[in-house]
Amino acid sequence: MRGARVPKPGDDEFYSAPDGFEKLATGAVIRVRPVRIGLFGVIPQRVSAWQLLYRTQDLDGRPEVAVTTVLAPHGARPWGRPLLSFQCAIDAVAPQCLPSYALRQGARVIGALPQLELPQIGAALERGWLVSVPDHGGTAGRFGVPREPGYRALDAVRATIGHLGLDESNPVALGGYSGGGLATVWAAEVAGDYAPELNLVGAVAGSPVGDPGATLVRLQGTVFAGFPAVFVAGLCKAYPELDRRVRAGLSPEYAARLDRAARLATLPLLARFARSDVDRHITGGLRAFLATPQVATVIDDIRPGVVAPKLPLLVFQAVHDEVIDERDIAGLVDRYRAGGADVDYLRDRLGLHTPLQFAGTPLLLDWLADRLTGQQIAGHTRTVVSIGFDRRTARGQRRFAATVGRMLTGRPLRDRGTAAAPARIRRLRSRPVAS
Incomplete structure (x- = not known):
């Protein structure tokens, strides 16, 4: 039903x-x-x-x-x-x-x-x-x-x-x-x-x-490229400097795709971004972008x-x-x-x-x-x-x-828990519980 x-x-x-x-x-x-x-x-x-x-x-x-x-x-x-x-x-x-x-x-x-x-x-x-x-x-x-x-x-x-x-x-x-x-x-x-x-x-x-940083680079251009895309979209919410640099370095087309990624569930996201390679959409390429001091600090932190x-x-x-x-x-x-x-x-x-x-x-x-x-x-x-x-x-x-x-x-x-619970856990069963 x-x-x-x-x-x-x-x-x-x-x-x-x-x-x-x-x-x-x-x-x-x-x-x-x-x-x-x-x-x-x-x-x-x-x-x-x-x-x-x-x-x-x-x-x-x-x-x-x-x-x-x-x-x-x-x-x-x-x-x-x-x-x-x-x-x-x-x-x-x-x-x-x-x-x-x-x-x-x-x-x-x-x-x-x-x-x-x-x-x-x-x-x-x-x-x-x-x-x-x-x-x-x-x-x-x-x-x-x-x-x-x-x-x-x-x-x-x-x-x-x-x-x-x-x-x-x-x-x-x-x-x-x-x-x-x-x-x-x-x-x-x-x-x-x-x-x-x-x-x-x-x-x-x-x-x-x-x-996570190494994974982000490795999955670019693969069938799992949606994972790094949504990972970046999530990180931008917590790191304002990363968000500014991503927006400045990305092509408008790919930036719009990231925005759309925020509305997709995981499996449709993977289908939408399969084989997508951000290298073609970011100034200087992904590795160079990740090597900039501000971005490298975030990569170390995560x-x-x-x-x-x-x-x-x-x-x-x-x-x-x-x-x-x-x-x-x-x-x-x-x-x-x-x-x-x-x-x-x-x-x-x-x-x-x-x-x-x-x-x-x-x-x-x-x-x-x-x-x-x-x-x-x-x-x-x-x-x-x-x-x-x-x-x-x-x-x-x-x-x-x-x-x-x-x-x-x-x-x-x-529920097989009563018989299987260790004795030290079963002893707690005499305790009252809040409704």
């Missing part, structure tokens, strides 16, 4: 910041509403879901609001359950690609990546976990801006814990892939200073764009790895990834380890970018489940032929396929 059409964020008063919100603490909840979740906006899902508007901040510490979508197994009591902050690969600046819109039943958008990632969220719900899905790009669509996704994700966790009345020691995990993996490592990097009170047990970042996360981290990556260069990811892992971080790094020889995201779903959940039980990580680099050849992951993939089947047919997801 098709749900009633829901308004896009620009037409929805829920997203508007009220007067005086700046005085609130980061993570404070401003508005709450229950929502219905729909696979591809059409197939209703038997889950409990709410949206929270909360106070957070941007790159420069200026107060702003953001929305997170909080999901729980249908009818489940929330206390005593681990909380997963799942960062979707939004990879767009168009507001209809925000998870808070794209995941709702009645959303009308073609090509928004969060809709494709909903089964991964469903797999976490079947573990009995709570899931927070933040709009980590912000309502202004600042895709690619550093550190901001971390602030928004962590403040979404604060908002979720406060709204549901969870215990302060409630375990929290982070996860995401590709653009969501990049948002996850930003959250892991800033967490130690920004949200030290959170009980973060670990983070999993799949293919997390280890060097590269993760300066701060080593204080929580354990798993990074997994396809060796022959056609979008993200494995050498960039290896460099990120090396920077983290040099700073003292505990990092497991898993390389997959047969995987490609998109297939590895879904093949790696059981890996992501199993690795985080091990952290919830207090298991230590090895901190090694391993290269495997395929993640799917691992016996434990293969079992998880069969369960994941069953999850997808239930979601496609609108059947309730199975």
Whole structure:
């Protein structure tokens, strides 16, 4: 059954910041509403879901609001359950690609990546976990801006814990892939200073764009040229000097195309910009433009790895990834380890970018489940032929396929969390919960 059409964020008063919100603490909840979740906006899902508007901040510490979508197994009591902050690969600046819109039943958008990632969220719900899905790009669509996704994700966790009345020691995990993996490592990097009170047990970042500047250059002229185009469009919102230089250096034709990119969902964007090469549209060529001091400063700022996360981290990556260069990811892992971080790094020889995201779903959940039980990580680099050849992951993939089947047919997801929860989490079930 098709749900009633829901308004896009620009037409929805829920997203508007009220007067005086700046005085609130980061993570404070401003508005709450229950929502219905729909696979591809059409197939209703038997889950409990709410949206929270909360106070957070941007790159420069200026107060702003953001929305997170909080999901729980249908009818489940929330206390005593681990909380997963799942960062979707939004990879767009168009507001209809925000998870808070794209995941709702009645959303009308073609090509928004969060809709494709909903089964991964469903797999976490079947573990009995709570899931927070933040709009980590912000309502202004600042895709690619550093550190901001971390602030928004962590403040979404604060908002979720406060709204549901969870215990302060409630375990929290982070996860995401590709653009969501990049948002996850930003959250892991800033967490130690920004949200030290959170009980973060670990983070999993799949293919997390280890060097965005290098990726921007490499993808020009390829079928994935839409990614650097929208990346630049997002960065221009946060760096006024970059915006001025881009506008001055680009041909009017390409500048107009960038403006149109702000209205496109991810998959139509990739189709529109396929094989487009900005070298032909920018004065002196792209490499020369990126080498100018003002632009080079921005490129350095958007590269993760300066701060080593204080929580354990798993990074997994396809060796022959056609979008993200494995050498960039290896460099990120090396920077983290040099700073003292505990990092497991898993390389997959047969995987490609998109297939590895879904093949790696059981890996992501199993690795985080091990952290919830207090298991230590090895901190090694391993290269495997395929993640799917691992016996434990293969079992998880069969369960994941069953999850997808239930979601496609609108059947309730199975809540296996009560029996599987570690004892130290089950003990929290005696705590009262806010309504």
